[in-house]
Amino acid sequence: MSQPQAWVPVDPRSRPSREQVLAGLRGTDAGGPELVQLLTPEGQRVSDPRFDGFVDDVDATALKSLYRDMVLVRRFDREANALQRQGQLGIWVPLLGQEAAQIGAGRAMRLGDMAFPSYREHGIAWCRGIDPTELLGIFRGTDHGSWDPLTTGFNLYTIVIGNQCLNAAGYAMGQRFEGKVGDSESAEATICFFGDGATSQGDVHEGFVWAAAYDAPVVFYCQNNQWAISVPLERQTRVPLYERARGYGFPGIRVDGNDVLACLAVSRWALEECRTGNGPVLVEAYTYRMDAHTTSDDPTRYRLADELELWKLKDPIERVRVNLVREHHVGGEFFDEVTAEGDELAARLREFCLAMPEPAPDRIFSEVYAEPSPLLEAQREEFLAHHTSFQTEEA
Incomplete structure (x- = not known):
């Protein structure tokens, strides 16, 4: 019997080799056997008996609405990115490629639920009724967020990595102390959004500990986009991120983060687990950041073009479009209308940004x-x- 290889630490300053990146990419290409998927990259609807019931209400009309959400969110994200390049914003944090992970989770929330974002959750903001223009002040440096978190159920953006997990755990503990969990329609839950890089921060683990100890109704929603700025996932963990939940005593699950239908189903399930008193859940939305970490980042310095091209084939918007055409016979007029609506939104965003007054x-x-x-x-x-x-x- 061969002896196990000794573990050799990796110098964190060294750039991953081509072989390392490709090996990691091949190993995680399908997200593993535990990946929850309801819509394949080719746009084919597949069944998962565990979660089919959570999207029984998603007919052609509802799927068209999800498609519209993703297209509009991507369009204003791209416009804001361009505005930063033109000197109108100090920085922008793109969400390109993560639209399904956010729209699926955002549309799973009820009115009384509370979301705690990091700084990339523009899609969640959209789902909670935040107009995209309200995000601009943060990145133009004129305010810290202009919306009311209690009215919208959407907390202000958190720049400190992972800090929102502590805030979310505390808020969810309050929901439990106030008796807002149970079988009633008014039951509430909290959902906290963070990236794979944040899982290396102590705040996240402290949030896990407190949530588990107090059985808090909080969904920890990790958007694993494969890169913590320039650090690949393989340098952060030996096990899939969702498996870390086991160590804290609550369930973890991995979902195809580029599948809006699966993200909606899993998020509905997880939030319902929390609302009914079953305690915290960790969701790993397995997705990919198709743009830079921020507009101050150059991803070509640390990842290969092969990787990006492969993930382009898994585009979250395209798979819904294909499904609408093939299985629901949606014509080009609908897609043209959504595109035109996106252009109007982008123009309004640009006009608003250019006219923003300087604060006193x-x-x-x-x-x-x-x-x-x-x-x-x-x-x-x-x-x-x-x-x-x-x-x-x-x-």
């Missing part, structure tokens, strides 16, 4: 604390005096 200098003081304090007022006066000193009097 004292806004950094007026919009931080609910109530002023002597120290804050003193800082404000000192800052405004310094700011005014740079202004020259008119002749």
